[in-house]
Amino acid sequence: MADKQQKLEQKRRNVIVYAAFSVIAISVFLFLFWSLRSLILPSIIGGVLAYLFRPVINIVRVSWLPHGPKVLILFCFIVAGLVMGTRQIKSSLPNEKDQLELIVRIKYKLNEKYISVMGLKENPDKGNFIYELLKDDIAPFKTQAFEMLSLNEDQKKILLKYKEGYKGQTFNPKYYNYFEENQKLLPTAGVILEETLQKNNKKETEALKNADGSSKAQNSHFIVKILNTLSTWFIMPFVFIFLLFDTGEINKFFIRLVPNKYFELSLTVLNEVDTAIGKYLRGTLLECFLVGLTLSVGLIVIGLEINVAIVIGSIAGITNAIPFLGPAIGLIVGLCYALITESISPYLPFITTDNLMLAVFAVVAVAQLLDNSIFQPIVLGSAVNLHPLVVILGVMGGSIIFGFSGMLLAIPSIVIIKVIIETVFHELKAYKLI
Amino acid sequence: MFSDLEVFWGNIFNNKDRQKKKTEIEFLRDIPFFSNLSKKQVIQVEQILHKRFYSEGECFFELNQPGAALFIVESGKVGIEIPNTEGPPILVAELNTGDFLGELALLDNSPRSATARALEPTMAFSLFRSDLQQFIEVEPEISSLIFQSLSLFVGERLKKTTQLLKNCREK
DSSP: OHHHHHHHHHHHHHHHHHHHHHHHHHHHHHHHHHHTHHHHHHHHHHHHHHHHHHHHHHHOOOTTSOHHHHHHHHHHHHHHHHHHHHHHHHHHSOOHHHHHHHHHHHHHHHHHHHHHHHTTTTOTTTOOHHHHHHHHHHHHHHHHHHHHTOOOHHHHHHHHHHHHOBTTBOOOHHHHHHHHHHHTSOHHHHHHHHHHHHHHHHHHHHHHHHHHHTHHHHHHHHHHHHHHHHHHHHHHHHHHHHHHHOSSHHHHHHHHTSOGGGHHHHHHHHHHHHHHHHHHHHHHHHHHHHHHHHHHHHHHHTTOOHHHHHHHHHHHHHHTTSTTHHHHHHHHHHHHHHHHOOOOOOSSTTOOSSSHHHHHHHHHHHHHHHIIIIIIIIIITTSSOOOHHHHHHHHHHHHHHHHHHHHHHHHHHHHHHHHHHHHHHHHHHHTTOO | OHHHHHHHHHHHHTHHHHHHHHHHHHHHHHSGGGTTSOHHHHHHHHTTEEEEEEOTTOEEEOTTSBOOEEEEEEESOEEEEEOOTTSSOEEEEEEOTTOEEOGGGGTOOOBOSSEEEESSOEEEEEEEHHHHHHHHHHOHHHHHHHHHHHHHHHHHHHHHHHHHHHHHHHO
């Protein structure tokens, strides 16, 4: 009887100790999670990259090369690839003069297309039926778009410098004419712009006045800010390298904590989840690459420059990981370029600058069709099916919490959670534990 | 002087763990299952093994559960038993240090044919099927040697069972 009492007492003490420990552990975890939240994204990206590249390490069978140096060599290759890729993209990106030209061209062409679609060329006052139908609805968007594309005073000064020849470059006279034409557009928008410019200038002068006194403090603040950002992203290569260095020790450590009763079950669950997630992530990566490649090839065929086609293809490929929104981003970027392009060299004779936007639309549609009917079924299979509503809510939720990266990582995260829950329940039933 | 150095480096490189690992590798090399592997190969296999401690009466696995791993007894005693509805479970076999159990789980996840229970505090290594399957891609030579051993042992046990059946029929 006394023995039973003692056991009951012990059980009660156990419950108290475990409960207290759990509460403390959860509180500490939540506190650390919140305090170190800036490290989460770099760590996740480092982890995902390590996960994606693990098979590469396994494929390379060089018996005399130990695991550590293999990882370091792979890391060097990745860094070299990244540096080369960044340089390539940087060289394709427009410089200061090109940027100004681009803004001027976009604004001019946008206006040109607007006039031709609305039939304002033939009938400047009335336009066609589209104009009659939509003029009130479209007007605010048009004003806003033109405001966004207006050059500020500094930019105008730089443009004029380039016109005369600046930094060894001259502003294209044709585009300067566009600029002059643009100046005549939307006087109201111009007034608004002037006001905002004046306000900005006032703010800037005030800021400059303040800055004189505390420039040293600001400089040090700026350095600290840069160091902080760098230090949070510094963790990414470390996570990547150390996860690849690991030869199963992390896995073993967590498995060691599992009670014997659930040992085989946990190993099975881990393996199933690992297989499913690995297939999904690598599949998604391959799918994005294929979509990007299809789009790049398609854009080259319809006459875009190779550099531009690759950049647009890369953007569309990366954003393809975001369901629904990704293809739209690719389409918008492609259409924007088609809008401003002056000359093309298409492989298909019927494509001209006038129907280029239509051709871009067709290329994006073909890429999406191929993605949905061939790439996805072959690469991803039907292993991970999500309800469209879950996808939309996930993408929106991700963007609200973490911005663009949240949008990009929302679906993979939901898939991972889904796979874990499904596998755990399936195996718990197989082991007759539930 | 040398002992001082050993203590110094031992503190840095955790000599105790190294010694422990060395003993474990020596133990694994003596097991017939890994007898056709070189020392270097056994060290590689050791990286995918899990070490578990089972208290007396604790189950390794139960009858009809899906099999996922092979167990090698490092120390202690394991009983292979079949549950009996009319009384205590029937003890079919007793396994000691160096013996292994659940080897068919390395081939597929078919249900376990018996229950394995620790008859005394037991330390065991376990080799998980998926780890071995992944090992085929990384170290095909070692994996093929392990599968060769496995097929030899399964064949041996089949022969023994056939002989037992034959003896039973003759009786």
